Amino acid sequence: MTRDEILYWLKEEDEQRLKELWRQADTVRHENVGDEVHLRGLIEISNYCVRECGYCGIRVDNKEIGRYRMTEDEIMECVHEAVQYGYGAVVLQSGEDYGIKTRWLADLVRKIKSETEMAVTLSLGERPDEDLVAWREAGANRYLLRFETSDRELYERIHPSLPGKRSDRFAILRRLKELGYEAGSGVMIGIPGQTYASLTQDIDTFRELDLDMIGVGPYIPHPSTPLGQLNDEQLAPDGEQVPNTEAMTYKVIALTRIVCPEANIPSTTALATLNLAAGRELGLSRGANIVMPNLTPPKYRVMYEIYPAKACISETANDCRYCMHRRILSIGREVGSGQGGRRKRQN
Numbered sequence: 464m465t466r467d468e469i470l471y472w473l474k475e476e477d478e479q480r481l482k483e484l485w486r487q488a489d490t491v492r493h494e495n496v497g498d499e500v501h502l503r504g505l506i507e508i509s510n511y512c513v514r515e516c517g518y519c520g521i522r523v524d525n526k527e528i529g530r531y532r533m534t535e536d537e538i539m540e541c542v543h544e545a546v547q548y549g550y551g552a553v554v555l556q557s558g559e560d561y562g563i564k565t566r567w568l569a570d571l572v573r574k575i576k577s578e579t580e581m582a583v584t585l586s587l588g589e590r591p592d593e594d595l596v597a598w599r600e601a602g603a604n605r606y607l608l609r610f611e612t613s614d615r616e617l618y619e620r621i622h623p624s625l626p627g628k629r630s631d632r633f634a635i636l637r638r639l640k641e642l643g644y645e646a647g648s649g650v651m652i653g654i655p656g657q658t659y660a661s662l663t664q665d666i667d668t669f670r671e672l673d674l675d676m677i678g679v680g681p682y683i684p685h686p687s688t689p690l691g692q693l694n695d696e697q698l699a700p701d702g703e704q705v706p707n708t709e710a711m712t713y714k715v716i717a718l719t720r721i722v723c724p725e726a727n728i729p730s731t732t733a734l735a736t737l738n739l740a741a742g743r744e745l746g747l748s749r750g751a752n753i754v755m756p757n758l759t760p761p762k763y764r765v766m767y768e769i770y771p772a773k774a775c776i777s778e779t780a781n782d783c784r785y786c787m788h789r790r791i792l793s794i795g796r797e798v799g800s801g802q803g804g805r806r807k808r809q810n
Contacts, residue, residue, distance in 0.1 A: 464722055470663045473705075473714055481714070488717035488750035495724040496752045500791045501803030502784075503552040503584065503729075504545035507759040507767040508533045512558025514588070517621040518654070520685035520768040521558045527687055531763050532562055535571055541758040541780070542575050548784045551802040552582035554607070554755060559588030568594075569601035576602035582802040584647075589635060599642045604802070606639045607647040607676065608632055612654060613668045614661040621654060621690060636672055645805055647676030647727075652715055653707020654682045655690060656698035662705050666715065670722045675805040676753075677726045679715045680733035682707040683770035709737045713749045720750030725805055729753035735774040742774075743787075744794050753803070754791070756783040 472484055509532040510521045521528065538555070545553050553575065557563060572583050585598060586607035595606065610632040612618050624630040632648070639646040650665045651657075669677050684691040698704070705711060712734055720728060730746030732755070738745070743754060757764060758780045765776060775783060791798050 464718070466663050466667055469666050469718055469722070470659055472718055473659050473662060473711070475714075484714065484717050485749045488720045489748060491724050492720050492750050492752060495808075496727070496806055498795075499752070499797045499799035499803070500747060501552070501727070501753050501799035502548075502550050502787055503554050503753060503755045503803070504541070504548070504550040504758040504780075505554045505556060505755045506533070506538060506541045507556050507757075507763060508538055509557035509560045509563060510763075510767045511560040511562055512588070513561060513625065514559050515623050517623075517689045518651070518682065518685065518691070518770075520687060520770060522688060525687045528768060529766050531766055532560065533763065535567075535574070537760065538571065539574065539578075541760070542579060542581075544758055544780055545581060546579050548756075548780075549798075549800065550581065550756075551800065552584055552604075553758070554584040554586060556586040556607075557588075559590075563587065565594045565597050569597045572598055572601040572603050580802075582804065589630060589632065592638065595635075595639065595642060595644075599644060603644070604804070605645040605647060605676065607649075607678070608635055608639070609649040609651075609678065610636070610668075611649075611651050612657060612661060613650075613665045614657070617654065617656050617661065620656065633672070636674070640673075645675035646672075647678065648672065648674050649678035649680070650715075651682040651707075652679060652712050653705050655693055655704070657682075657705045658699050658703040659705055660703070662715070666718050666722060669719055669726070674723060674726055676728075677719050677723060678729050678731060679712065679719060680731040681709070681712050681737060683733060683736060685768070685770050709734065709742065712737070713745060716746055716750045725807060727753050727803065727805060729755055731755070732757070732774050733770070736770070736772060739774050744790055747791070747796060748794055754787050756780070756787045
């Protein structure tokens with residue numbers, strides 16, 4: 464699919480024409496990653512963050528939320544829940560928290576790998592190379608680092624670098640692949656100032672980076688952030704602002720599946736936040752093959768508020784598991800087993 468074709472589909476509004484896109488994405492998904500939907504248990508291990516991202520509720524300048532950092536015992540309790548539920552992987556996610564020490568996390572990864580057969584995914588922000596090396600050597604399998612937008616000017620507007628250190632997430636993603644991680648990234652859809660041309664470039668960048676995992680979701684403003692306090696300011700040219708809608712999210716999932724047929728693509732919580740009744744199912748029917756049930760203890764989950772009114776915030780981990788299974792089976796798909804890594808074609 465060419466960039467012009469991607470741009471055409473992003474702007475397409477005819478529901479009958481879009482059914483063709485949904486069918487094509489679902490066919491590509493079936494042929495390349497099969498009908499299994501893999502469950503990856505999410506553990507939000509800390510909401511401390513040193514960054515000042517313009518859209519994120521756990522940004523360092525937000526003084527309105529309580530902060531937490533889970534202990535090893537608390538995390539391992541969640542890990543063993545994941546084993547009990549049959550999950551093939553856990554995702555350890557946090558803000559960019561340098562209170563999470565390199566050796567401590569390496570020891571934790573080793574413990575998980577020694578006590579379970581699950582894959583370990585890390586999503587901890589822009590950590591130094593020596594951290595990434597240490598965690599890979601400890602046994603971490605995957606690393607998620609969303610680049611959010613490939614438009615450098617827009618990126619710097621919403622995601623300021625740390626003092627004296629220019630952010631380069633593309634370089635980190637390439638380094639992750641060199642180290643042997645499965646590398647994952649993604650973007651937000653409908654960031655104020657994001658144009659259709661910019662989003663087209665994002666999708667083409669997924670293909671260029673040959674990503675193993677790709678997560679896309681709608682921009683949902685948090686009121687305690689600079690972007691959340693915009694008063695409908697026009698930041699993109701007339702008619703070129705990408706909407707942060709459910710429909711646009713499905714288009715990006717479908718197009719991402721078509722241009723990156725082997726990638727693991729989640730149907731996200733943010734999508735479910737827009738449509739609790741059927742958002743996850745529609746995402747799975749239009750190219751996605753992963754869901755991420757939340758294992759974070761409820762007392763911490765409410766404080767991991769990247770955006771407000773997150774779906775399923777009060778569910779227990781067990782409730783979440785049953786709900787995910789029911790949703791997967793309701794659309795004729797299978798609950799996956801094993802670690803669910805990327806399936807690469809044999810040349």
